[in-house]
Amino acid sequence: MSKIKFSEAEKEQIKNAVKELESKTSSEIVPYFVERSDNYYEAPFVGAVLMSFLIVVTLNFMSWFWILPTKFDIFSYSIVSVLVVAVVFFVLMISPFLRVLIIPEKREKKMVYSRAVDAFLSEEVFKTKKRTGILIFVSKLERNVVILADKGINERVSAEQWQHIVDKLTLGIKKNKVVESFEIAIKDCENVLLKAGFINEENDLNEISDEIRE
Secondary structure: OOOOOOOHHHHHHHHHHHHHHHHHEOOEEEEEEEOOOOOOOOHHHHHHHHHHHHHHHHHHHHHHOOOOOOOOOHHHHHHHHHHHHHHHHHHHHHOHHHHHHHOOHHHHHHHHHHHHHHHHHHOOHHHOOOOOEEEEEEEOOOOEEEEEEOHHHHOOOOHHHHHHHHHHHHHHHHOOOHHHHHHHHHHHHHHHHHHOOOEOOOOOOOOOOOOOEO
């Protein structure tokens, strides 16, 4: 999976979408993109052990029923196991995409959510005057999206409304349409906020930078 590097033009596209939202609503929105939320370094160990077990069982089965030309002894099993463990471990260590295929979905979501909370705090999305900050967090490797809204917004916008935007953005990320999907998600957030009554006032200040965070 290729690493995404936003061009200056693409960064400007997302920034303009943020500016448009903030010109119409009383919210501050922070788009945040990471390649992955964790390294999942337990995956090579798990994958190597499981594959080794599978190979040994398969060879034993084939040897027992004379599918192989000769029966495997303990030494042969040991050699095959070591080779399989080494190869699988090496492949998984150099491939984040394969590592994440082994990791349970529940753990992936937990790590993405945890990373999103860290971003929410580090970017101080909670520090807006009316508590109307929103974080749109995208983790590409896991193809997972989290939207975190501050207290002032959550009192009037339901989780189901955010989930609809999350689902659309996730689908766009899976299609590798990252920039376009960010723009659509920001526009969808704008519509949700306007319907909930978060109208921009003349004295509203730009409290958080409009740039996408990488």
